[in-house]
Amino acid sequence: MASRPLREFNSVVKNSSKVDVLFGYCYPSTYRAGMTGLALQILYSALNNREDTSCERYFRFQTQSPALSVESNRPLRDNHIVGFTLTYEEDILNLIQMLEIGRIPILVEDRTADDPIVLVGGPVVSSNPEPYTDFVDAFAIGEGDLVVHDIVEAVRTRGSRNESIAALADIRGIYVPTANPTSVSHIMIENLDSLEYPVAQVVPDVEEGSKLEPVFGKSFLLEVTRGCGHSCKFCLVGHMCQPRRTRSLERLRELVEQGIKRTPVKKVSLIGSSLGDLDRLEDLVCWIVKQGVEVSVPSLRADSVTTGLLECLVKGGQRTLTIAPETGSDELRRSIGKDLTDSEIEEAVKTAESAGYNSLKLYFIIGLPGETDADIESTIRMIQGIARNSMMRITASLNPFVPKARTRWQLEPQPGIEVLRGKIRHIEEGLRNTPRVTLETLDLRSARIQAALSIGDRTLGQVIRAAASYGGYGGWRRAEKETGIPLFSLGSDPERLGQGIPWAFLK
Ligand code: SF4
Incomplete structure (x- = not known):
């Protein structure tokens, strides 16, 4: 053996x-x-x-x-x-x-x-x-x-x-x-405090920086919330997992106390969407730091960032602020349902820098329904403005819009690959001479496959099966040709759902 x-x-x-x-x-x-x-x-x-x-x-x-x-x-x-x-x-x-x-x-x-x-x-x-x-x-x-x-x-x-x-x-x-059921319920817990929760979590016994180390490092994962109180039109969490549910502060403290005794790590990673909306996030983070462990939070909404919270996060070892403006255009941001303003984003960056943060990660979506060249220019201006007014390293992640089933934008087409490529080039050129900015983009072929699988029906089983036998992106292309099912253009076809919505039976 x-x-x-x-x-x-x-x-x-x-x-x-x-x-x-x-x-x-x-x-x-x-x-x-x-x-x-x-x-x-x-x-x-x-x-x-x-x-x-x-x-x-x-x-x-x-x-x-x-x-x-x-x-x-x-x-x-x-x-x-x-x-x-x-x-x-x-x-x-x-x-x-x-x-x-x-x-x-x-x-x-x-x-x-x-x-x-x-x-x-x-x-x-x-x-x-x-x-x-x-x-x-x-x-x-x-x-x-x-x-x-x-x-x-x-x-x-x-x-x-x-x-x-x-x-x-x-x-x-x-x-x-x-x-063959006619309807299936999507199930969600009402009261998170009533759920059993793992306090002795499995962690690999590896050195820091090992390829086997989890993405957040070796840490105790603390689920604070499920779902989100907002409802951005593109976002799965904001639609599928409503309403937001939160563990009580008492329960969270109890879990941290037990967790850091039973899981041999020196860090607590908070898990949940839009955590900044939590009434007592600052209390929780500052209390965790006082227990003598590091702490990290995922992306924060810019309108929820406070000096006290960020100072405690810096004491807890976090130096990168992650926020998701989605677009540099105030108007487009409002139209996608994200109620954040440019000034709230600028203010959050200033607060982070004064609290001791040294890097910033910004998430943008390109190819949003209704997006114009002027909106792309606004994104460039936003990143340039932040780079001008702060000394932080900036990583801007550009992710193509992917229509997701069960969101308000499930019927919106994803722009074609050349259009998306053009938008990325536009942003790259606009930021060519801006210091301390790194751009990251998701592979566009990957975004096309994701779109097709997000909104597809049972006929895609044939393509998946063929692609699995070949492997890689080449495999998907070969499978598309072999089966005659237009996988790569499915997410951009406005007529694709003319035959009905495949997931309509999910309640
Ligand atoms: S994008 Fe963020 S704030 Fe908007 S619904 Fe999704 S999780 Fe909530």
Whole structure:
């Protein structure tokens, strides 16, 4: 048997023969990306806290094999349930490759009584599961931690594989395509304080800067909120996860106290959208710093930045302020539903610099519906203005607009690739002589694939299957040609939804 390649804290190994249910938690990308996600920690802990279940993890890259668990080299196909979190649309190819390498038939129709049940959750499939139905026995729509115990019970107490799948179809929030339901509910918890939460989180035993280190570093992940109180027209979180729910300050403190005792790290990473809206964020951050650990927060809304909050974050080791103006144009920003003004953004940057921040990350979307050349000029002027008035290093991330199912802009077309390229060139030229500015752009081909998979229907299963057999971007192109399905232009076709909305049955 191969040796165990990774050393970790808080991983759990049980005797497989002493439990009823074997659950393989799979992340269809790198170990590093998977270990950054909160879903892994929550589900891993909930499943292993059950005496009757053993959950072990599998990753597509950076581990010994995608078909062997990190914990004990348990073969993927030995599990009763193989559960994936799909965070990015394109990772569907990695998911299929993991099944293939693990000797699990990739198509639902080819699976037999001896094969594991393939379950997929996460934001991509909660928004639109239809392109993936050929490969998936059951989808979790919404917040999977609400149904994880029902899933285990359905498999534990039913006899055959088919009976277990039929039982899954009866669970609210589970979508079994072969059951042909007319509607499926998106499930969400009302009171976050009532949920169990992992305080002994799994972290790799690696040096700082290792390729295996999670994106936020080795830290205790503290979920503060779910959902968002705003509703920007392009944003999945703002539509699918309404209303915003928040843990109480008392509960958050309790979790930090237990978390830093049980997870051997020196940092707490706060998780949640639009955290600055939280009444007592400053109290929470300053209190965490007083516990003697570092602290980091994700992007903050510019209108929620205060001197006290930023000073505590600097004491807690954070030196980069991340904000998402989306566009440099006040008017376009209002029209996309983001109620932030240029002056609030400028003020936030000034406050950050005086508090001791030395770098700034700005997120912009290019190709927004209604965007003009003048709006692109406004984005250039905004970045130039910030660079002129501060000494911070600036990284501006330019991301193409991707229409997402279940948002107000689900029917808006993505501009063609040449149009997007032109907009990026325009910004690059405009900022050529601006000091301390670095531009980052998402691969435009990737944005085209994401758009198609976001709003596509079941016919895309054919393209996905062919692309998985070739791999890479070339594979997607080849698959498009072979199947005759216009994948790369689907997101730009205003007529594409003329036949109805594939995800309309999600409630
Ligand atoms: S873009 Fe940010 S503020 Fe707007 S809805 Fe999404 S998470 Fe909320």
